[in-house]
Each structure stands twice: as structure tokens, then as C-alpha cells.
Amino acid sequence: MKDLSLLYLSRQDVETVGLDLPTIIELLEKAFRNKGEGSVELPPKPGIHTRPNAFIHAMPAYIPALHSAGIKWVSGYPDNPQRGLPYISGLIILNDEENGLPYAVMDCTWITAYRTGAASAVSAKYLARPDSKTLGIIGCGVQGRTHTEAMTTLFPIERVYAYDILPAAQEKFISEMGAKFPDLEFIPTRHPKEVVTQSEIVLTAGPILKNPTPTIEKDWLQPGAFATAVDFDSYWKGEALQQMDKFTTDDLAQMEYYRTLGYFKDTPQPYADLGEIVVGKKPGRESPSERCMAMNLGLALDDMAIAPTIYQRAVEMGLGVRLPL
Ligand SMILES: NC(=O)c1ccc[n+]([C@@H]2O[C@H](COP(=O)([O-])OP(=O)(O)OC[C@H]3O[C@@H](n4cnc5c(N)ncnc54)[C@H](O)[C@@H]3O)[C@@H](O)[C@H]2O)c1
Structure with a gap:
């Protein structure tokens, strides 16, 4: 058996990659085109609700055209800012579409912030x-x-x-x-x-x-x-x-x-x-x-549209920590 590992990217690592908005918007548009063609897998998100108006959601998606498969596990706690904690927090896991192995885990805060603005921008481009x-x-x-x-x-x-x-x-x-x-x-x-x-x-x-x-x-x-x-x-x-x-x-x-x-x-x-x-x-x-x-x-589609590119850039930049599986 090979030694198996994944790359862990912290919030700081993801921010350091700093993927630019024109690229994010382009990747999202591609993902939505794929969705419109009916070729993405995107089950409605299940979640748990631990406090009033708080959520922890599981968001899986597969975008074949972008070779992107994975899940975001994200929470939103409205009272967190008063405790000095972020409202949104969570992780993304990326899986290899060929063999299913997880190859990256990354903080989702930056991605959630930017992909949401970019999804609105794709809507605005057409509307x-x-x-x-x-x-x-x-x-x-x-x-x-x-x-x-x-x-x-x-x-x-x-x-x-x-x-x-x-x-x-x-x-x-x-x-x-x-x-x-x-x-x-x-x-x-x-x-x-x-x-x-x-x-x-x-x-x-x-x-x-x-x-x-x-x-x-x-x-x-x-x-x-x-x-x-x-x-x-x-x-x-x-x-x-x-x-x-x-x-x-x-x-x-x-x-x-x-x-x-x-x-x-x-x-x-x-x-x-x-x-x-x-x-x-x-x-x-x-x-x-x-x-x-x-x-x-x-949608999980938004996150999975950009997470593999962030992973690729992080590898090129030598960011993150390798962890054994
Ligand atoms: N649809 C999506 O894809 C998606 C993704 C991420 C976040 N969100 C949602 O977007 C919203 C904003 O998220 P965020 O990360 O920017 O939160 P944030 O806490 O950074 O900002 C929210 C801002 O809204 C202000 N605010 C609160 N009540 C208000 C009111 N009645 N009128 C005007 N301003 C008010 C707060 O003072 C704060 O400055 C949240 O509801 C979040 O759940 C949606």
C-alpha cells in the first residue's frame, strides 16, 4: 500500500492563495453552465440545528467538467460575533473523483465569503x-x-x-x-x-x-x-x-x-x-x-467550483501542511 496523505490548508493559507474575482466568477459560471446541462450532482443540503437561528450544514457536490468532488461542513452562528468568533466557520474536504480518496481539507471561510459574491455577480451578468x-x-x-x-x-x-x-x-x-x-x-x-x-x-x-x-x-x-x-x-x-x-x-x-x-x-x-x-x-x-x-x-456547487483551483495554487505556492491519512 502507498503512503496516503492529504493537504491541510488553514484560513490563512486560503487567503494567501487569494484567488482573483474574475477567475472565481468564471469558474462559477462554468459550474452553473454544467448544472444547466444537467450534469452536476447536487443533493439538497441536510443540516443540524443546535441553537435558534443557527445551523451546521453538510453540502456535497460533484462537478464533472471541473473534476471537482467534495463536501463543505459549514456552520452559521448569529451570536458568534458578540463572542469574538466568526459567524461562518467550517471545512471543505476534496475527494479524488477517480478513487474517492480525500486529498485536501481546507478552511471554508474565505471561499464562502467570495463564492457568494461571485454567484450574485453571475446572476447579475444575466439579469x-x-x-x-x-x-x-x-x-x-x-x-x-x-x-x-x-x-x-x-x-x-x-x-x-x-x-x-x-x-x-x-x-x-x-x-x-x-x-x-x-x-x-x-x-x-x-x-x-x-x-x-x-x-x-x-x-x-x-x-x-x-x-x-x-x-x-x-x-x-x-x-x-x-x-x-x-x-x-x-x-x-x-x-x-x-x-x-x-x-x-x-x-x-x-x-x-x-x-x-x-x-x-x-x-x-x-x-x-x-x-x-x-x-x-x-x-x-x-x-x-x-x-x-x-x-x-x-450551493455546494459554488464551493466545489473554486476549491480545486485553490488547492492547485496552494500546491504551486508550497502552502499548507501534509497530514497522513
Ligand atoms: N446565500 C448564501 O449563499 C449565503 C452565503 C453566506 C452568507 N449568507 C448570509 O448572508 C448574510 C450576511 O452574511 P455576512 O457573512 O456578511 O454576515 P456579517 O455578520 O459579516 O454581516 C451582516 C451585517 O448585517 C448587519 N445587520 C444586521 N441586521 C441588519 C438589518 N436589519 N439591516 C441592516 N443591516 C443589518 C450587521 O450589523 C452586519 O454588519 C447572513 O444572513 C448569512 O447567513 C448567505
């Missing part, structure tokens, strides 16, 4: 107006940051309207992102309505709630605008969602699964999932005045 210049961020945390980076990769964004329920978080976002993107104008706001009514691309990224009391009303999102919600329907009233000309998600089966758990009571049936749009089975935006929206739930 937002290509000339969109204004971006609205509601929830100025990790996702607010990666979405700003991802959207500016694809769109000629000039102005970013920011809102957070915590004024300190909003100020920190504006000062940090202002330093990182000196060509963008960051505008603080005092109410989510200011963000939604003035932005051509809108992100909501507050906490996910099973029984939300949403804020965003019908007619706030302007005709021609695109919205992406990574916090499920927590921020959007049913009437505002019903008003979308094209309401989409990343995986129809996943949304159905969540409905059986009691989520999405006021959410309309999606017009399409992102794979169907990328592969051309259903058209994306068809006129400059449509209101379009992506409510992407977050």
Missing part, C-alpha cells in the same frame, strides 16, 4: 443592466464587502449607497472600502429605502430569519434595477418580490426543500434557476425596464 452605475449595500458585513468587489469586477459602478443597522458597521465599511476602492463614491444612508430607491444593483445581506418581519416594500426597487438577496426573504416583503418581472434562485430543488422546513412563505415561485439562465434554456433580462432578482441560497 442586471450592463450599464449599471449605482450599487446599494444593505448589511455592511462580509457579504457587503465581497459583493462590492464582485459587482465592480463586472459593472461600471461609480457610487455605492450603504446601510447597516449598526452605524459603526456602516462607518467601518465606508472607510475600509473607500480606501480599497478610491475611485468609488461611498454614500452613507439612514434608511434602507434610500438604498433601494437609488440603486441599479441592490444587495441585502442581513441575518437570515425563518419568520422574518421584512422591510423592503413594493415600488422601492426601480424599473430596470436588479436585486440580489443572500439573506433569503428576510428583507423583502412578499408584494415587493411578487413585483419582480424575473424572480430567480440558484437551485429550484433547494428552494423547495427550504419551503418544506417552513421558509419562504411569501416568496413567489422562481421563474428560473441560474443554471437554466446561463445555459440559455430561459432568457435572462429581456428589456431595460424589467425588475429582476436573484435569491441565491448558496
Whole structure:
């Protein structure tokens, strides 16, 4: 028998690889094309729920076109930031598609942060107006940051309207992102309505709630605008969602699964999932005045689209620790 081992990559290792957003977006688009062609394996995620509004999910996926097979084991604990701990934490295991052996274990925090922004960017590529210049961020945390980076990769964004329920978080976002993107104008706001009514691309990224009391009303999102919600329907009233000309998600089966758990009571049936749009089975935006929206739930597909490339780059850079199996 050969000596068998795997490569362990810490959060710092994954960050050091620092895969660039154009590559992440390209890999995700490829994965969604593969999904639209029906050739990925992506079972709805099972999970355990140890505390109210907390989760630990198992997220396996196989993307043949990217030779990527593996699983993410990820937790989200809303109270963690108050304890000085990250809200999201977990690990990805990659398996060799030929023999099933695990060949890498890596921290999933950076990947989760960036792949989510990149999935929204793929949705926006097909559903937002290509000339969109204004971006609205509601929830100025990790996702607010990666979405700003991802959207500016694809769109000629000039102005970013920011809102957070915590004024300190909003100020920190504006000062940090202002330093990182000196060509963008960051505008603080005092109410989510200011963000939604003035932005051509809108992100909501507050906490996910099973029984939300949403804020965003019908007619706030302007005709021609695109919205992406990574916090499920927590921020959007049913009437505002019903008003979308094209309401989409990343995986129809996943949304159905969540409905059986009691989520999405006021959410309309999606017009399409992102794979169907990328592969051309259903058209994306068809006129400059449509209101379009992506409510992407977050798929193992997103993680498995980029984890093998991070592994490859880490090997080339000599990062990580080899562990015996
Ligand atoms: N769909 C996906 O694929 C996916 C992936 C990762 C995270 N998420 C979700 O995205 C959301 C944001 O994640 P994150 O990592 O950026 O969290 P984070 O804790 O870094 O940031 C959340 C921010 O939202 C702010 N906030 C809380 N309540 C608010 C409200 N009512 N209005 C405005 N701002 C509010 C907080 O002050 C904080 O700054 C979470 O709900 C998370 O579960 C979804």
C-alpha cells in the first residue's frame, strides 16, 4: 500500500492563495453552465440545528467538467460575533473523483465569503443592466464587502449607497472600502429605502430569519434595477418580490426543500434557476425596464467550483501542511 496523505490548508493559507474575482466568477459560471446541462450532482443540503437561528450544514457536490468532488461542513452562528468568533466557520474536504480518496481539507471561510459574491455577480451578468452605475449595500458585513468587489469586477459602478443597522458597521465599511476602492463614491444612508430607491444593483445581506418581519416594500426597487438577496426573504416583503418581472434562485430543488422546513412563505415561485439562465434554456433580462432578482441560497456547487483551483495554487505556492491519512 502507498503512503496516503492529504493537504491541510488553514484560513490563512486560503487567503494567501487569494484567488482573483474574475477567475472565481468564471469558474462559477462554468459550474452553473454544467448544472444547466444537467450534469452536476447536487443533493439538497441536510443540516443540524443546535441553537435558534443557527445551523451546521453538510453540502456535497460533484462537478464533472471541473473534476471537482467534495463536501463543505459549514456552520452559521448569529451570536458568534458578540463572542469574538466568526459567524461562518467550517471545512471543505476534496475527494479524488477517480478513487474517492480525500486529498485536501481546507478552511471554508474565505471561499464562502467570495463564492457568494461571485454567484450574485453571475446572476447579475444575466439579469442586471450592463450599464449599471449605482450599487446599494444593505448589511455592511462580509457579504457587503465581497459583493462590492464582485459587482465592480463586472459593472461600471461609480457610487455605492450603504446601510447597516449598526452605524459603526456602516462607518467601518465606508472607510475600509473607500480606501480599497478610491475611485468609488461611498454614500452613507439612514434608511434602507434610500438604498433601494437609488440603486441599479441592490444587495441585502442581513441575518437570515425563518419568520422574518421584512422591510423592503413594493415600488422601492426601480424599473430596470436588479436585486440580489443572500439573506433569503428576510428583507423583502412578499408584494415587493411578487413585483419582480424575473424572480430567480440558484437551485429550484433547494428552494423547495427550504419551503418544506417552513421558509419562504411569501416568496413567489422562481421563474428560473441560474443554471437554466446561463445555459440559455430561459432568457435572462429581456428589456431595460424589467425588475429582476436573484435569491441565491448558496450551493455546494459554488464551493466545489473554486476549491480545486485553490488547492492547485496552494500546491504551486508550497502552502499548507501534509497530514497522513
Ligand atoms: N446565500 C448564501 O449563499 C449565503 C452565503 C453566506 C452568507 N449568507 C448570509 O448572508 C448574510 C450576511 O452574511 P455576512 O457573512 O456578511 O454576515 P456579517 O455578520 O459579516 O454581516 C451582516 C451585517 O448585517 C448587519 N445587520 C444586521 N441586521 C441588519 C438589518 N436589519 N439591516 C441592516 N443591516 C443589518 C450587521 O450589523 C452586519 O454588519 C447572513 O444572513 C448569512 O447567513 C448567505
